[in-house]
Amino acid sequence: MNINSENLLESILESLSRIDYIHAEDIPNIDLYMDQVTTLMDSGLSSSKRYEEDxxxxxTMINNYAKNNLLPPPDKKKYSREHILILTFIYYFKNILAIKDIETLLNPLTKTYFQTENQPSLSEIYEEICSMEKSQIPDLSKEISAAFARAEESFADAPEEDRHYLQMFSFICSLSFDVYVKKLLIEKLLDELPDFQKSQKKEK
Structure with a gap:
């Protein structure tokens, strides 16, 4: 991939390093109306947008999440800090999981920790998950760099006018296969989650 390959990789890794999330302490302590929620989410997660106008x-999305049991209903049309945390989880999961799978994953969380005194608090759970994910970025950067290097070595004998496209295609396929395999693994874990929960309750 001789088309500014170093610049391309640098741009990819830079965008990865800019990934951020809404911090629990940045969420107001007062309940918010729908317009305030969408504004907060839009500004807090702007780094994940593909296009500026996205x-x-x-x-409509938020109302549908409540109807589909992904999100506890608002109180008098107002959304709490914990609603925002759940919405952030939904935002990330909806890109790779079916609505039913998200419900399977989040229902135990909302039943046990949403607006309860149980420990850890939902805010603490959220922050620990986000911190863990941010800590993975250096390793992800190394994996992406390695995949990029492999793609640059592919199709060495292809005609020069086709080689750059084929190498880019190879790189995209490599990343896509990684996503595909992990998605299959996530779905398998979700299928086993209800039985796992039942076995945990029996042990108690």
Whole structure:
């Protein structure tokens, strides 16, 4: 991939390093109306937008999440800090999982920790998960760099006018296969989650 390959890789890794999330302490302590929620989500997760005009979450999406049991209903049309945390989880999961799978994953979380005194608090769970994910970025950068290097070595005998495209295609396929395999693994874990929970309750 001789088309500014170093610049391309540098740009990819830079975008990875800019990935951020909404910090629990940045969420107001007062309940928010829908318009305030969408504004907060849009500004807090702007680094994940593909295009500037993209919307992170819309009113219709949020209403549908409540109807599909992904999100506890608002209190008098107002959303709490914990609603925002759950919405952030949903935002990331919706890109790779079916609605039913997200419900399977989040229902135990909302039943046990949403607006309860149970420990750890939902905010603490959220922050620990986000911190763990941020800590993975250096290793992900190394994996992406290695995949990029392998792609640059592919199709060495292809005609020069086709080689750059084929190498880029190879790189995209490599990344896509990684996503595909991990998605299969996540779905398998979700299928086993209800039985796992039952076995845990029996042990108690």
């Amino acid at each position: 919307k992170i979450l819309t009113k």
